[in-house]
Amino acid sequence: MVGVGIIDRGNLERGEMEIKLWWSDKIKCPETMGAATNFFQAMIKRLIVGEIRYGPAKKEQKYMTRLRLELNEYKKKGNMEQLINIANYALLESMAPENGKFHFDSAVESVTRGKV
Numbered sequence: 589m590v591g592v593g594i595i596d597r598g599n600l601e602r603g604e605m606e607i608k609l610w611w612s613d614k615i616k617c618p619e620t621m622g623a624a625t626n627f628f629q630a631m632i633k634r635l636i637v638g639e640i641r642y643g644p645a646k647k648e649q650k651y652m653t654r655l656r657l658e659l660n661e662y663k664k665k666g667n668m669e670q671l672i673n674i675a676n677y678a679l680l681e682s683m684a685p686e687n688g689k690f691h692f693d694s695a696v697e698s699v700t701r702g703k704v
Contacts, residue, residue: 607632630672631679638676651681 607628611621642649655677662670681687 627672627675631676634672634676635679645680645684647684647686649680649684650686651677651684652686655681 611617645651655674658670658673658677661667662674681690
């Protein structure tokens, strides 16, 4: 079982919170989880700064447009910072969708599986 949980460490004065990732002991993937943990932490830091600067997610911010621009820049330069931005824009798009067809369907077929 793989999961994510939020643990309130009780230090409300400093506003600290810990997000704990867990997975089955049968799954041996320490390198993947270490990299994922670092990536998630980088995402969270940038989301916090963004919320302080710009407030909560808003449709007017056009996150899908921003995601496409970041993806184009990543293709040119290969900077991991763009990958973090892409991930954050994907999350923000799910919170304040620019796409008028936004919905969730977990049964959708992958457009890349077996093709790349």
